[in-house]
Amino acid sequence: MSYALQSVEALASQLSSFELTARQLTEYFLERIERLDGELGAFLCVDRDGAIRQADIVDSRRKAGEPLGLLAGIPVAVKDNICTQGLATTCASQILDGYIPPYDATVVERLRGAGAVILGKLNMDEFAMGSSNENSSYRSVANPWNVEFSPGGSSGGAAAAVAAGLCVVALGSDTGGSVRQPGSFCGVTAIKPTYGRVSRYGLVAFASSLDQVGPLAKNVRDAAVVLKEIAGVDERDATCVQSASEDYLAEFGVNVSGLRVGVLRTALNESCHPDMLRVFEESQVRLQNLGCELVDVELPHLRYGVAAYYLVAPAEASSNLARFDGMRYGKRVAADDLAETYARTRDEGFGAEVKRRIMLGTYALSAGYYDAYYLKAQRVRTLIRQDYARVFERCDVVLSPTAPGPAFRLGAKIGDPLSMYVEDAFALPPSLAGLPAISTPAGLSSDGLPLGVQLTGPALSEGRLIATADALEHARAARDFAPGYFEECP
Amino acid sequence: MTTAYETVIGLEVHCQLLTKSKLFCGCPSSYGAEPNSQVCPVCLGLPGALPVPNKRAVGMAIRAALALGCTVRERSVFARKNYFYPDMSTNYQISQFELPLNEGGGLEIEVGSRTRMIEIERIHMEEDAAKNLHGIGSGTATLVDFNRGGTPLIEIVGKPDLRSGEEAESYLKRMRELLMFCGVTDGNLEEGSFRCDANVSVRPHGQSELTTRAELKNINSFRFVRKAIEYEAARQWAVVTSGGAVVQETRTWLEGQEKTVSMRTKEEAMDYRYFPDPDLPPLVVDREEITAAAADVPELPVAKRARYVAELGLTSADAVVMTGHPQTAAYFEEVCAGLIRVSDLAPSKAGKRAANFIQTEIMRHIRVEGLNAEIAVSANDVVALLALVVASTISGKQAKVVLAEMVESGKGPQAIVDEKGLAQVSDSGELLKIIETVVAEFSSQAESYRGGKTGLLGFFVGKVMQATSGSANPRVVNELLRKTLGGDS
DSSP: OOGGGSOHHHHHHHHHTTSSOHHHHHHHHHHHHHHHGGGTOOEEEEOHHHHHHHHHHHHHHHHTTOOOOTTTTOEEEEETTBOBTTBOOOTTOGGGTTOOOSSOOHHHHHHHHTTOEEEEEEOOSGGGOOSSSOOOSSOOOOBTTBTTBOOOSSSHHHHHHHHTTSSSEEEEEESSSTTHHHHHHHTOEEEEOOTTSBOOTTBOOSSTTTOEEEEEESSHHHHHHHHHHHBSOOTTOTTSOSSOOOOGGGGTTOOOTTOEEEEEOOGGGGGSOHHHHHHHHHHHHHHHHTTOEEEEEOOTTGGGHHHHHHHHHHHHHHHHGGGOSSSSSSOOOOOSSHHHHHHHHHHHHSOHHHHHHHHHHHHHHSTTTTIIIIIHHHHHHHHHHHHHHHHTTTOSEEEEESSSSSOOBTTSSTTOHHHHHGGGTTTHHHHHHTOOEEEEEEEEOTTSOEEEEEEEOSTTOHHHHHHHHHHHHHHSSSOOOOTTSBTTBO | OOOSEEEEEEEEEEEEOOOSBOSSSSOBOOSSOOTTOSOOTTTTTOTTOOOOOOHHHHHHHHHHHHHTTOEEOSEEOEEEEEOOOTTSTTSEEEEEOSSOSEEOOEEEEEETTEEEEEEEEEEEEEEOOOEEEEEETTTTEEEEETTSTTOEEEEEEEOSOBOSHHHHHHHHHHHHHHHHHTTSOOOOTTTTSEEEEEEEEEEETTOOSOOOOEEEEEEOOHHHHHHHHHHHHHHHHHHHHTTOOOOOEEEEEETTTTEEEEEEEGGGOOOOOOEEOTTSOOEEOOHHHHHHHHHTOOOOHHHHHHHHHHHSOOOHHHHHHHTSSHHHHHHHHHHHHHHHHHHOOOHHHHHHHHHHHIIIIIGGGEEEETTEEEESSOHHHHHHHHHHHHTTSSOHHHHHHHHHHHHHHOOOHHHHHHHHTOOOBOOHHHHHHHHHHHHHHTHHHHHHHHTTOGGGHHHHHHHHHHHTTTOBOHHHHHHHHHHHHOSOO
């Protein structure tokens, strides 16, 4: 089987038995990126020399007899809003074009510490604002399943790279569905951890009370390996959950029989693509066959999710993005005075969607409007949290579609921001409530495009969600892979 | 000075806390380093950086608040104050808005012999801005030094209870000394660790409604507080009486020209769009922390002065000098305690003697730097020196000589007295012999003395002191001379 199709554990086994070197594996993926990424645009920057150097170091450590973990020598890629020391980090924005951070994000530090090889930085919607990866100031990303379609966003580059086998696993970020929805569109597994489970230090902030770094992988085991490495308390992030990471791998093989699965019934389901509803049904049947107990559940305030999110997130973003002013780093457009310099720099540096959200957020926070908008939206979050609390009295995990349908064509929604926002209707509520959620590939549409279902659990229940996703993945007859990228799947 | 109008003043004091590191990162917060050498991703506002609160800073803020009689909120919230300016690396300042750490409390001021309590509205924590250096190069560039950015501040908002420039000056002086004695600030106005803005308005006497106020910024010395406020009040009254209206604006005091000028009007005032900082959980302070902070509140200067007067025999004036700096007070108290122990003096006598000596002889040997002071002679040595005077081993005059030698050589007083043979001669027998010799030598003066010119006693005392190289005990000499000379005295 091609390396591009193999799991982390399979590759790790070959690396530790010296059947394969980290350098060989790294060069393998670098060659694939070179050959295949041209039409996808998943990578904004490939660090060939750095990657080879990292691989060589792992190889010598292994030769020297050092005990190494599962991720040692495994080629990974990182979304371009996660700081990598010495490697450009642009958030796909012109305002950070060429910006090179002097420090690593905590998650990058931890991956490097585990010996992972960082191949490069992944394309995304600018500042993580978008659901189609068409808001990148460099170029859009294409879905490997059909290059005329969107890979989803904002971690479109990450999902596409994993789906096309350009890296083994990827790190994305999720604020309102940004790892899960692209995961669903590209047929890969994506985890958004409990808010605070993974350190945000070094993740360029979009909406501070919602952002989380999350792994994308071909299967949930691989994602769990990464999550185990990156999760856990970090004293540099005051919003971190104050506990160590867990051994998520220990959850595998756990019998899910008897698990109570809440099947989310909402009015939204009516507007779902029929293939999504079919796949949703099929997932329920699979879980039932595994011995799970299904109960219907409702989240009465779910319908306010989009509105609440599109007030809270832009509000926080308007403040978080204020630092991009051309004074200390990034792009500066020189002008006659200070105010003009700020205005020109930000006007030329930011794309349309970013500007739209900054204006929306500034408005929502302004005097006279704060109570009606920002404060109100925060209260809706409390109501949604309460909805989930009630639901979790009756079930252990909630099953729902990840997105209303499969990937849409590039260009189809970019002219209508509101229709784009509705793409996140299922993904937003767990974000607003700070709960962990996993999107797992559940089937294909009649056009051959992937569809994912979402599992949501109570805070810090990643272990149980991972076990459930694992059981679901194994219950599917065959694994789907993007056609044309793997020998085994022409 | 009475005026046709009443001046209403509310002072906002920004005071840097003497922590080792900044409020939200581990960078050192000390003054005077090379520009941009005490910075990190957090205080530079680099993408992805996050603030983490400094616990010591919170402890100091609580200590200051308790010293001022404020209540401490068990749950307060850090909020972002959003505005664009190059001295804010993130273009927002992390401050506290709706739920500050402390509220209430007050500070007693003194003008002439009257004291008044000025109420405090609130005290909250916030980070300091970086430093803009204007007019660099050809004069149009501004350079920014981020060393100061992120330094912990407390903002103390006083109610508009002050009524004159004099009162304002007293408030600031008392606030500064209280905070210095608490050990939370070094009170350095020049370096900017203690800053003040004044909100000034005027109104006719008897009116209780507040009128439009102007905010005076850049008042960074006590000398100019009173002048600036008086000027501004007069200026506003002139505007009002000539039919105009006072504009709500920010003004700055120009030291050279002795006037206030407008910086910007409040019409352009910002909507800061305050909201709770989502990177920082609410600041929860438990009872234990408050108790611990309360234990760190020392005896405050006003109480100290009262105690010095009541128990240690000082005058109010002495007490003010002895509490001029926390180190001076500590030194004075150490010397007092030592004297009481060693010489068995009553506290009021020990205090008076110590204060006198320190004021006349030691003050010039004290070098103050922030909250620290270098004093050229240790309290122990001063105690030993004064003990010798109390025991009449040496005279007060001789003590000054010994002190000079102590400062110069670093030796202890007993050693110097022994070396120089300065021990006072008090033995009556010895002195009597010398006195008889002197009286015999100056027999005509002795005659005049006996004839009624009693003022000549001083002449004889001088001669005896000369004969003994100054080491005779003057009191004993006096007594014996009178006896020897006899006459009607």
